[in-house]
Structures are given as C-alpha cells and as structure tokens.
Amino acid sequence: MVETAQKTKGRLLEVEGLKKHFPIKQGVLGRAVGNVYAVDGISFYINDGETLGMVGESGCGKSTAGKTILKLIEPTAGKIMMEGSDLAPMNKAAMRPFRREMQMIFQDPYSSLNPRMSIGNIVGEPLVIHGIAKGKEKVERTTKLLEKVGILPEKMDSFPHEFSGGQRQRISIARALALNPKLIICDEPVSALDVSIQAQVLNLMMDLQQDLGLTYLFIAHDLAVVEHISHRVAVMYLGKIVELTDKKTLFKNPLHPYTEALLSAVPIPNPSLKRGKRIILKGDVPSPINPPSGCHFHTRCPYVMDRCKTEVPPFKEVEPGHWASCHLR
Amino acid sequence: MRRAETRAIVLAALLGAGFLLPALLAPWLAPYDPLAVELAAALEPPGAAHWLGSDEQGADILSRLLYGARVSLLVGVATVALSATLGVAVGLAAGYLGGWWDQALMRLVDVLLAFPGLLLAIALVAVLGPGLANVVIALSALGWTGFARLVRGQVLWIKELDYVLAAQATGAGDLRVMAGHVLPNVLSPVIVQASFAVAGAILAEASLSFLGLGVPVGVPSWGAMLAEGKHVLLEAPHVSMAPGLAIMAVVLGFNLFGDALNDVLDPRRRQDGRG
Numbered sequence: 001m002v003e004t005a006q007k008t009k010g011r012l013l014e015v016e017g018l019k020k021h022f023p024i025k026q027g028v029l030g031r032a033v034g035n036v037y038a039v040d041g042i043s044f045y046i047n048d049g050e051t052l053g054m055v056g057e058s059g060c061g062k063s064t065a066g067k068t069i070l071k072l073i074e075p076t077a078g079k080i081m082m083e084g085s086d087l088a089p090m091n092k093a094a095m096r097p098f099r100r101e102m103q104m105i106f107q108d109p110y111s112s113l114n115p116r117m118s119i120g121n122i123v124g125e126p127l128v129i130h131g132i133a134k135g136k137e138k139v140e141r142t143t144k145l146l147e148k149v150g151i152l153p154e155k156m157d158s159f160p161h162e163f164s165g166g167q168r169q170r171i172s173i174a175r176a177l178a179l180n181p182k183l184i185i186c187d188e189p190v191s192a193l194d195v196s197i198q199a200q201v202l203n204l205m206m207d208l209q210q211d212l213g214l215t216y217l218f219i220a221h222d223l224a225v226v227e228h229i230s231h232r233v234a235v236m237y238l239g240k241i242v243e244l245t246d247k248k249t250l251f252k253n254p255l256h257p258y259t260e261a262l263l264s265a266v267p268i269p270n271p272s273l274k275r276g277k278r279i280i281l282k283g284d285v286p287s288p289i290n291p292p293s294g295c296h297f298h299t300r301c302p303y304v305m306d307r308c309k310t311e312v313p314p315f316k317e318v319e320p321g322h323w324a325s326c327h328l329r
Numbered sequence: 330m331r332r333a334e335t336r337a338i339v340l341a342a343l344l345g346a347g348f349l350l351p352a353l354l355a356p357w358l359a360p361y362d363p364l365a366v367e368l369a370a371a372l373e374p375p376g377a378a379h380w381l382g383s384d385e386q387g388a389d390i391l392s393r394l395l396y397g398a399r400v401s402l403l404v405g406v407a408t409v410a411l412s413a414t415l416g417v418a419v420g421l422a423a424g425y426l427g428g429w430w431d432q433a434l435m436r437l438v439d440v441l442l443a444f445p446g447l448l449l450a451i452a453l454v455a456v457l458g459p460g461l462a463n464v465v466i467a468l469s470a471l472g473w474t475g476f477a478r479l480v481r482g483q484v485l486w487i488k489e490l491d492y493v494l495a496a497q498a499t500g501a502g503d504l505r506v507m508a509g510h511v512l513p514n515v516l517s518p519v520i521v522q523a524s525f526a527v528a529g530a531i532l533a534e535a536s537l538s539f540l541g542l543g544v545p546v547g548v549p550s551w552g553a554m555l556a557e558g559k560h561v562l563l564e565a566p567h568v569s570m571a572p573g574l575a576i577m578a579v580v581l582g583f584n585l586f587g588d589a590l591n592d593v594l595d596p597r598r599r600q601d602g603r604g
Contacts (some may be wrong), residue, residue, distance in 0.1 A: 072494050092502075099500035112491035116513035125509075126499040175495065 012215050013069070013102075013183055014045040018078035018088075020061075020068045024289065037288045038064040040239035041078070043315065046183070051209065051216040053230030053247070055223060055262065057285050061239040062219045063107075066185045069217070070104055071095055082183070100130060103176035107188040109168035113160035119146075119171050120156030126178040145174040149204060166197035170204065177208070185217045190225060202229055223266045227251060235259045238296040239288055241315065245322035255324035257301050295327070303328060333592035340586040348579050352398035361389035363396040363549045372565045382567040384557060390571050393549040397572065400538075400550040401531045401579065404464055408530040409523050411469040416476020417512075417519060423477065424484025425507050435481065438474045446471050447536060454542045464543050468533050472526060479522055483515040517594040524587030528580040535576050551576050 020039040023032040038061040046052045056062050067073045069080055071087055080087040082098055090098075106112035113122055124142040127133040133141050143153040149170040151163075160168055169189060176184050186205070190198040206229060208214060220226050226233055227247060234244040235258060243256040254260045261279040281300045286292050292299050298308040307327050315325040351358060360380075367387035375382040381390040423434040441449075453467035487493060488511060496510050537543035538552030546553075551572040558569025 067494070070498055072497055096500050099498065102498075104495065104498045106491040106495065108491060112495055114492040114496075114510050114514070117509070125496070125501070129499055129501050129505065172495070175499070179499065 010048050011045045012048045012083060013217070014079075014081040015069060016043050016079040016081070017041050018043070018065065018068060018080065019076045020064050020073060021076045034289055037239050037291055039068060039075075040288075040291070042236070042239075042241045044234055044241060044244055046215055046217060048182070049209070049213050049215055050231045051218050051229055053226035053233040054217060054219045054236060055221060055226050055233060056236035058221060059285055059288065060236045061288065062236050063187050065236070066104065066187045066217060066219050070102060070185055072104075100179040101181055102183040102185065103179065103181040105169070105172050105176050105184060105186045105189045108192055109165045109172060110192075112172050113168055115160055118157050118159055119151070119163070122160070123171065123174045123178055126175065130179060132179075141178070142174075145178055146171075148177065148208070149174045164197075165193050166201060169193060169201050173201075173204065173208070177212070180212075181214070183215045183217065185219070187219045188221065189218075191220065191222060198225065205229065223262060235262065238285060238291050240296060240325070241323075242297065242326070243322075243324045245324075249322055255318055255322065255329050256297075256326050257303055257328075258297050261302075295325070331593075333589055337586065337589035337593050340582060340589055344579075344582045344586060348398060348582065349402065351395050352402040355392075355395040355399055359389075359392035359395045361392040363388060363392040364547065365389070372561060372568070374565070375567055381571045382565070384554070384565075384568050385561060390554075390568065393554060394551070394571055394575055396549040397551045397554060398575070398579075400461065400544055400548065401534060401576075403461065404468070404534040405527040405531045405583075407465045408468045408472055408534075409526045411465060412472030412526065413476050413519060413523050415469070416473035417480050417515075419473065420477040420480025420482075421484055421507055421512060421515070424481040425488055425503065425511060431481075434477070438477050441471055441474050444471065447533060450533060450537060451540065451542055454537060459542055459545060461544060464534055464537055467537075468530050472530065475526065476519065476522060479518055480515055483518060484511055487511050487514050518591075521587050521591045521594060524583055524590055528583035528587070531583070532576065532580050535572075 018039055019037075019041050021035040021037055024034045024036060025031065026033045040061070042065060044052065054062050054065070064073065068075045069087075071080070071090070075088050078088060082101060085098070087095065087098060113119070117125075120139070120142050123145050124133075124138045127138050127141060139156070142156060146153045146156065151167060151170050151174065155162075160171070163171065172189075189205070190201050193201060202225065205216070209216065216229070218226065218229055230247050232244065232246045233250045234241045235250075235256065236242070237258050243250065243254065243259045245255075250259065251263065254263055257279075261281050264277065264279045279302060283300055286296070286299055292309075294310045295301070295308040295313050298304045301308065305327065311327070313325040313327045315323055316329075318324050318329045365386075365388050367383075370379070370383050370387040371385055373379050373383040373387075379389050379391065381394065383389055384393070419434050419438075423431040449471055450464075450467040453470055454463055457463040457466065493506060493510050496506050501509075534543055534550070535552030535555065538550040539556045541553075541556065543552055544550040554572040555569050555576075558565070558572070561568055
C-alpha cells in the first residue's frame with residue numbers, strides 16, 4: 001500500500017540549506033555570546049503524496065526543523081520552497097494563504113489542545129480564521145471532520161480533558177485537516193501514546209493520506225514507526241541530515257555509520273534470529289552549542305579517521321536517490 | 330469535595346454574610362441615620378440603644394460601620410476592576426508581543442514599583458483632590474503593576490505551548506491568539522491576585538481616609554472613623570475599636586479567601602485528566 005502511493009509526482013516542498021541558530025544572550029545588555037546550532041543547513045525535498053520520515057535522537061533539531069518550515073520559528077538562513085514560492089522571507093500576512101496548504105500535528109496531545117476551548121471550536125477555528133465557514137456550516141463541517149478521524153460528533157461541546165491521549169491526537173488531526181492542507185508536518189505524533197494506540201493513529205494517518213492525497217513530513221525517533229509509515233527516510237544528527245534515501249535502501253544498505261548504529265539498535269521480534277553486529281555508540285550527543293569540528297559525528301564514530309576531525313564531509317548523492325555525508329563513501 | 334474547596338466556600342460565605350450583604354443592605358439594616366448629630370447621646374458605651382455605642386457627635390457607630398462598609402466595598406471592587414483590566418491588558422501585550430513592547434511596558438512597571446505605594450497615592454490624591462473616584466484612581470495608578478507582572482509571567486509560559494503554536498499555524502492573528510488562546514488560560518492566578526488586591530485596596534482606602542485624604546468629611550468610612558476615635562481613645566475606646574476590628578476582619582477574610590482560591594485553582598492540583 002505504501003509503495004503504490006509513491007508515484008513521483010511534482011515536488012511539493014523543497015528545503016535548501018535551512019538553518020536555525022538560536023543566539024545565547026547574556027548580561028544586562030543581552031549580548032549574544034554564542035549560538036545553539038539547532039538546525040545547521042539541511043536540504044531535502046518531499047514529493048506530492050509521499051511521506052518523508054525524519055529520524056534522530058532527541059535534541060538533534062528535527063522538531064525545530066519542522067517548526068521552522070512552518071515558519072512558527074523564523075529561519076536564520078535557507079530557502080523553504082512550497083510549490084515554487086519561497087516562504088523564508090515572507091511576513092505574517094504573506095504567509096496567510098500558505099497556512100491553508102500546510103499544517104502541523106504536535107507530539108504532546110495534552111498541550112496541543114487549548115484546555116478552555118470545546119473540541120468543536122478547536123477543530124472549527126481554522127475555518128473561521130480563513131472565512132471558510134461559520135455558524136451552522138461550521139458545525140456541519142466540524143461534524144464531518146470529527147467523523148473522519150473517528151470521534152463522535154456528539155462530543156463536539158466537550159473539552160479536551162474529557163478525552164484520552166489517542167482521542168486527543170485524533171482531534172489534533174481533525175484540526176490539521178480542517179483547511180484541506182496538502183502538507184502536514186507531524187512532530188512525533190505517536191511517541192506520547194501507548195503502543196496499542198500508536199498503531200491506530202498511524203493507520204488512520206495512512207488511510208487519510210490515501211483518501212486525501214496528503215503529503216507528510218513525519219518526525220520521529222522510533223525507527224519502527226518510521227519504517228511503517230514512510231516512503232523515504234532522512235536521518236538527522238546534531239542539526240544536519242547525514243543520510244537520506246528510500247526506506248528499503250536505508251534499512252538494507254545504510255551508508256552512514258550513524259544510521260548503521262541506529263538500525264542495529266532496533267529491537268527484532270524474534271530474538272533467536274541472528275542479528276547483525278550490534279553497534280553501541282559511546283557517550284551522549286555533543287552539545288549543539290559547540291558542535292564538534294569536521295564531521296559532527298566523529299566523536300562517536302567507530303570508523304573515525306584523522307580527516308573526519310577537520311574536514312566537513314559533503315552531503316552528496318552516493319548512488320541515485322541515496323544521499324549521505326561521510327568521508328568513507 | 331476537597332478541603333481547599335470547602336475552605337474557599339466557607340470563607341466566601343462568611344465574607345458574603347459579614348461584609349457584602351451588610352454593605353449592600355446598609356439603608357435597611359442600619360438602626361439610625363449614620364449622619365445624625367445628637368450631642369446629648371455622645372460617646373455612649375455599647376448598650377441596648379446603641380449596640381456598638383455612639384461617637385463624639387452622638388451618631389450610632391453600628392450604623393456608621395454599615396455605611397462605611399459600602400465605601401470599603403466600592404473602593405475595593407472599583408480599584409481592583411480598574412487595575413486588573415489595565416494590568417491584564419499590559420501584561421498580555423508585553424508577554425505576547427515581546428521585544429520592544431515588553432521592554433517599554435515592563436520598564437514603566439519597574440519605575441512605578443520604585444515608588445512607595447501609599448506615598449504615591451497620597452501625592453496623587455493631593456493633586457486630584459479628595460473624593461471616592463480620585464481615591465480609586467490613585468490606588469489603581471500603582472495597583473495594575475502587580476497584575477501586569479503576574480500576567481506577563483504566565484503569558485511567557487503559555488505562549489510557548491503547542492496549542493498556541495497550533496493556532497498560529499492555522500493563521501490566527503495576534504489578537505485572536507491573545508484573546509482566545511492565551512487570555513483564558515492566564516485568568517486563574519489573576520482571580521486569586523484580585524482577591525488579595527481587594528484586601529489591599531480596602532486597607533489603603535482606610536489609611537487615606539484616616540489621614541483625611543480619602544472620602545469627604547462626614548461620609549462614614551472606616552478609616553475616617555478610626556481617625557475620629559483617636560481624640561477620645563482613652564475615654565471611649567469603642568469608637569475606634571469597632572472600625573479597627575472591622576478592617577482587620579475584612580482584610581483577613583479576603584486574604585484567606587485568596588489563599589484558598591489559590592489552592593483550588595492551582596494548576597498542579599487541578600484535575601486535567603492527565604496521568
């Protein structure tokens with residue numbers, strides 16, 4: 001099912017050299033004494049109707065990347081091309097029409113819904129903001145949206161605290177769908193949910209993709225989840241994409257040592273089966289305030305060479321459709 | 330029902346029965362005209378005719394106390410309504426818009442907070458002239474700063490939450506996000522603060538009236554009654570004792586009520602269906 005949806009149509013989103021540096025301010029005058037290099041020059045594209053998974057450890061900048069693409073955070077540099085228009089330099093007013101095209105689903109279903117608003121108003125608010133529907137028509141459309149995600153429309157006047165985590169995430173999805181967007185950025189939408197509920201929500205998202213032709217940027221730290229839902233996968237480490245290719249190739253033939261280590265850590269259902277060599281990374285992810293010189297991964301890489309410590313490996317297309325940044329390739 | 334809720338309800342009932350209702354119903358409850366001058370009955374101790382005694386002019390202290398409660402109530406509520414409205418608006422704008430707005434508004438708050446509160450109120454009343462409206466203005470001139478600081482702090486936290494980002498992602502404008510998503514979620518601590526502020530305003534009005542800067546001469550106010558009683562403190566202590574105890578009871582009542590409200594509305598204790 002996943003493979004059939006991946007017909008290479010046009011490119012919906014193209015990100016080029018996107019950077020987000022947060023200045024660290026100190027003292028009364030608020031002098032910038034350094035930067036957090038949360039997103040440090042990432043480039044990728046997403047085709048119409050496809051799901052691009054984005055994986056990495058916590059703190060690698062994947063959530064910041066998602067929010068920056070939606071311009072919820074102002075980018076420091078780079079281009080965000082949505083259907084040919086660069087969103088990066090746009091102000092709030094210019095962004096408004098594009099808000100209908102791209103939406104977001106958040107990680108924590110407990111903080112992503114306004115506790116003082118009924119779910120009918122939460123889901124219907126985007127319609128009011130864009131002057132699409134109000135009054136009776138808004139109620140009708142909200143009813144349809146709630147039905148689509150499997151929430152009883154009779155609950156429209158209930159408040160978020162009356163729902164479980166999985167239900168709240170469905171409500172978030174309904175809100176994201178209200179404007180009929182093309183792109184939905186999903187920021188770890190299932191990682192806060194019970195495993196049994198994760199599958200339900202993931203399947204709902206995949207069904208909606210089929211029905212509505214949605215495009216997802218799916219941010220996660222769980223490789224099993226990403227393997228289930230994605231067509232292509234980008235691996236991030238410390239603000240950079242280190243490898244990007246289609247799902248099958250990535251899982252069979254990873255080119256970057258970091259991807260290799262991540263894959264070796266995925267639990268396998270049958271422990272009696274021989275698994276490949278388990279690679280255990282030493283230490284923690286270095287701080288994005290002072291990222292290591294050269295290749296950011298060299299402090300933890302099992303194959304580290306002298307060259308890695310000084311020279312930044314370019315992000316190059318090693319084989320068709322398979323990008324990696326490693327001096328070994 | 331939890332203990333904090335019970336406590337809040339009991340205190341609210343006590344304040345209602347002991348302060349709000351008597352103040353509202355003063356014209357019907359008061360046994361005498363609070364302004365009556367009856368020199369023959371001056372400085373009578375508490376007894377059957379005058380339950381709380383009479384003052385130097387022979388006026389009934391209980392009646393004056395009941396009418397004085399109206400002044401306290403009016404000043405307390407009006408001051409808090411004015412300062413809370415202004416403070417919430419400023420705090421919301423400063424916290425949400427940030428940057429230049431935040432700097433300018435919060436420095437103004439700092440400057441105002443550098444003045445000793447009552448001294449500024451005295452100066453303002455001296456300029457504006459005595460009178461209830463001017464007392465309210467003078468007390469609000471500083472009262473809003475507390476609300477502004479409180480709200481700004483809350484807004485800085487709320488505006489980073491995902492539901493605010495979600496609203497921004499759908500294209501909601503600043504006004505809609507502030508009014509619909511941020512404001513409703515910062516109101517709980519504001520209500521608690523308002524309860525403390527009523528106590529503060531009542532006390533401040535009493536202080537101003539005691540100094541002769543509050544209500545016009547003759548109007549019964551607890552602070553003014555205290556001042557009148559101080560000439561005869563040794564011969565007739567009941568004249569200042571009654572308003573003094575009334576001020577203490579009402580201020581204590583509002584503070585305890587605010588405390589109980591805080592426990593009820595505390596987000597860490599509020600049930601949100603989590604966990």
